[in-house]
Amino acid sequence: SKAQLFEKGKGTNVTFKDVAGLEGAKEEVQEIVDFLKNPKKYTELGAKIPKGALLVGPPGTGKTLLAKAVAGEAQVPFFSLSGSDFVEMFVGVGASRVRDLFKQAKEKAPAIIFIDEIDAIGRARGKNANMGSNDERENTLNQLLTEMDGFGTNSGVIILAATNRADILDRALMRAGRFDRQIYVDMPDLNERKEIFQVHLKPIKLQDKVDIDFLAKQTPGFSGADIANLCNEAALIAARKKKSAVELQDFLDAVDRIIGGLEKKNRIIS
Numbered sequence: 001s002k003a004q005l006f007e008k009g010k011g012t013n014v015t016f017k018d019v020a021g022l023e024g025a026k027e028e029v030q031e032i033v034d035f036l037k038n039p040k041k042y043t044e045l046g047a048k049i050p051k052g053a054l055l056v057g058p059p060g061t062g063k064t065l066l067a068k069a070v071a072g073e074a075q076v077p078f079f080s081l082s083g084s085d086f087v088e089m090f091v092g093v094g095a096s097r098v099r100d101l102f103k104q105a106k107e108k109a110p111a112i113i114f115i116d117e118i119d120a121i122g123r124a125r126g127k128n129a130n131m132g133s134n135d136e137r138e139n140t141l142n143q144l145l146t147e148m149d150g151f152g153t154n155s156g157v158i159i160l161a162a163t164n165r166a167d168i169l170d171r172a173l174m175r176a177g178r179f180d181r182q183i184y185v186d187m188p189d190l191n192e193r194k195e196i197f198q199v200h201l202k203p204i205k206l207q208d209k210v211d212i213d214f215l216a217k218q219t220p221g222f223s224g225a226d227i228a229n230l231c232n233e234a235a236l237i238a239a240r241k242k243k244s245a246v247e248l249q250d251f252l253d254a255v256d257r258i259i260g261g262l263e264k265k266n267r268i269i270s
C-alpha cells in the first residue's frame, strides 16, 4: 500500500540456494556479501567498499530475489522501495521517503537498501520537462544522489538497485562512488530453466512421469518469474481437476495459458 512505501529492515530468509542459475551474477554479489560480513578485511588495507551496484536485466529474471539473497546470506536487514511508488507523489514526499530510508538503514547497519525499478526515479533529468510530476521525480533523484554521496564509503550500507532500462538512467547515478558497478541478470538458458524448475517444483506434488528436461525444452523465452508462475498454475489446474498429483498435461495446459497471456501482453504493447 502507499502508506507502507518501503519494507523496513526485516531480515530475509532467502539465500543463494533459492536463486537458480545466474552463476556469474551470484559470483559478483558474493563479494558484496563479504563486504557486509567482513568489512575490516577491506578497510584495514585502505580499500573503499563500493556503495552500490546496479542489477540490470529483463523483468522477472530474479533481480529482487538476488538482492534479498545478498541480505539473507550476509544476515543483514533488507530495506527496500520501488521507484514506481514515487510516480504520483505529493511534493516533497519522495525526497523525504528517501531520506528516511537511508536514515533507518544507517541506524541498522550493516544493511542492504534495495531500490526496485530505479528507472522510474532515475531517468535522465531534463527530459519531458513539461510533464507535471517530473519536478517531484527530479527532487527524489537529487535526494538519492545526495544521500549516496553523504554517507561514508565504509558506513556498512550497500545499495542495490534494479532496472531493465540501464540505457535511460541519469549518468550521474553511475558515477564513481554511486552505482559504479553493473551486474547483468539475464534470461535463463535451457540449463538455467531446468535449475529454476527444480527450485519451483520442490513444493509441488508431482506424478512420476513429469520430466524436468522436457519442461525446460517447452519453455524457451520464459523468465524465472514465468516458470514460478507456470509451476503454480499447473498445480492449480490439477487441483481444480481433483487430481492427487500434478501431471505433465497440467504443465502443458499451464504453458498454453501463460503463452496466451504473454501474447496478449505483447499485442497490447505493440
Ligand code: ATP
Pocket (backbone or CB within 6 Å): 018, 019, 020, 021, 022, 058, 059, 060, 061, 062, 063, 064, 065, 066, 116, 162, 164, 196, 199, 223, 224, 225, 226, 228
Ligand atoms: P522485475 O524486474 O519484474 O522486478 P525481478 O528481476 O526483480 O523482476 P524477481 O521479482 O526477483 O524478478 O522474480 C520474481 C519471482 O520469480 C521470484 O520471486 C522467484 O519466485 C522467481 N524467479 C525469478 N528468477 C528466478 C531464479 N533465477 N531462480 C529462482 N526463482 C526465480
